[in-house]
Amino acid sequence: MASMSGAPGAVLDPAHAGRWRATWAQVMAGFVPGLSTLEETMCRAAEAAGSPPGKVLDLGGGPGVLAERMARRWPAAEVSVMDIDPVLLALARSAPSDAAVRTIEADLSSSAWVGRAGADFDVIVTVMTLHYLHAAQVQALYADIRRALTPGGLLIVADLMPDDGIASLMAALDPAEGAAAADLAWAQWWSDVADIAEIAPLVAERAAVFGQRPPAEFTAPVSWHAAALGAAGFERVGLVWRCGRHAALAALV
Numbered sequence: 532m533a534s535m536s537g538a539p540g541a542v543l544d545p546a547h548a549g550r551w552r553a554t555w556a557q558v559m560a561g562f563v564p565g566l567s568t569l570e571e572t573m574c575r576a577a578e579a580a581g582s583p584p585g586k587v588l589d590l591g592g593g594p595g596v597l598a599e600r601m602a603r604r605w606p607a608a609e610v611s612v613m614d615i616d617p618v619l620l621a622l623a624r625s626a627p628s629d630a631a632v633r634t635i636e637a638d639l640s641s642s643a644w645v646g647r648a649g650a651d652f653d654v655i656v657t658v659m660t661l662h663y664l665h666a667a668q669v670q671a672l673y674a675d676i677r678r679a680l681t682p683g684g685l686l687i688v689a690d691l692m693p694d695d696g697i698a699s700l701m702a703a704l705d706p707a708e709g710a711a712a713a714d715l716a717w718a719q720w721w722s723d724v725a726d727i728a729e730i731a732p733l734v735a736e737r738a739a740v741f742g743q744r745p746p747a748e749f750t751a752p753v754s755w756h757a758a759a760l761g762a763a764g765f766e767r768v769g770l771v772w773r774c775g776r777h778a779a780l781a782a783l784v
Contacts, residue, residue: 541621543729548625551724552594555622558720559596561713563659563689565774570597572772573687574604576781577654580683584608584653588679590639591660595623595632602630613637613648617736618724640668640744642675651681661690665747669756673763680784686765689772689779691750753778 560566577584583605589598592612602610611633614620623634637644639660655676661669676686725734757768757780765782772779 541617541624541733543621543625545625547727547729548594548622551720551727551730552596552622552626554720554723555594555619556596558713558716559659561716563774563777565772565777569658569689569772569774569777569779570600572779573656573658573689574601576687576771577685580685584685586652586681587611587654588613588648588652588656590644590655590657590676591663592656592658593619593623595626595634597656597658598623598632599626599630602632606630609633611635611648613639613644615639615740617740618730618733621730621733639672640664642671645675645679648679650679652679652684653681654685654687655680656687656689658689659691661688662749663746665749666751668747669749669751670759670763673759673765677764677784682784684784686760686782686784687771687779688756688782689777691776692753692756692778692780693750693776694752694754694778750776753780756780 563569577587585608587598587601587605587608587610589595589601589610589612591614592598593614593616595612598610598612602608610631612623613635614623615636615638617636620634620636623632626632635644635647637647661672664672673686680686721734724730753770760768760780760782765784767783769781770778771781
């Protein structure tokens with residue numbers, strides 16, 4: 532991989548990185564039914580202006596699986612992935628690919644990430660990241676993203692957004708079994724990764740990072756996100772994808 536990094540960091544054996552990035556994608560597909568259709572919807576929305584984006588940022592993009600796919604789709608684009616997790620960032624840096632992706636270590640709960648990432652992005656995406664933050668932090672993040680986008684830029688945000696009707700329907704269908712299986716796969720993935728000698732020290736670093744900051748488990752309906760995006764200065768906001776309790780919004784500067 533012609534990999535670039537916003538800051539020095541651990542690089543892993545490419546064979547290990549390839550394996551664990553592939554299994555990560557499988558785990559995420561368990562959490563987000565229809566993930567492949569979401570990614571295609573996001574890319575098509577980004578291309579709707581009539582030309583491929585030139586500068587793209589994936590916030591909370593973990594091991595860079597989506598970022599790499601976007602870099603392959605738009606080979607002339609400058610694609611970056613940002614995360615705070617040392618394990619996932621190391622996997623992103625070590626991806627065995629010819630797609631160039633810059634990795635950036637930063638905390639989305641603070642506006643300082645904008646200074647590390649830069650500005651004038653054509654497209655910013657964030658998938659299954661906002662639920663780690665509290666409501667006020669999400670509102671602040673939307674304002675930060677607005678500043679980081681170029682005029683005419685696009686934000687696509689996907690997460691758990693269970694509108695009241697959808698939430699009632701999903702509860703009636705009893706999705707608990709699927710959620711439990713996804714949680715088990717998540718726990719097993721992290722357990723297996725921790726057994727890899729070169730990754731184990733990064734797992735310890737991760738424990739230090741997240742030990743004092745448990746996930747907020749924040750979920751809000753589409754209407755809340757649309758209002759927050761409007762308050763942050765986005766001019767056009769619309770629902771572009773839904774699968775059960777998960778949804779994606781596109782917002783234009």
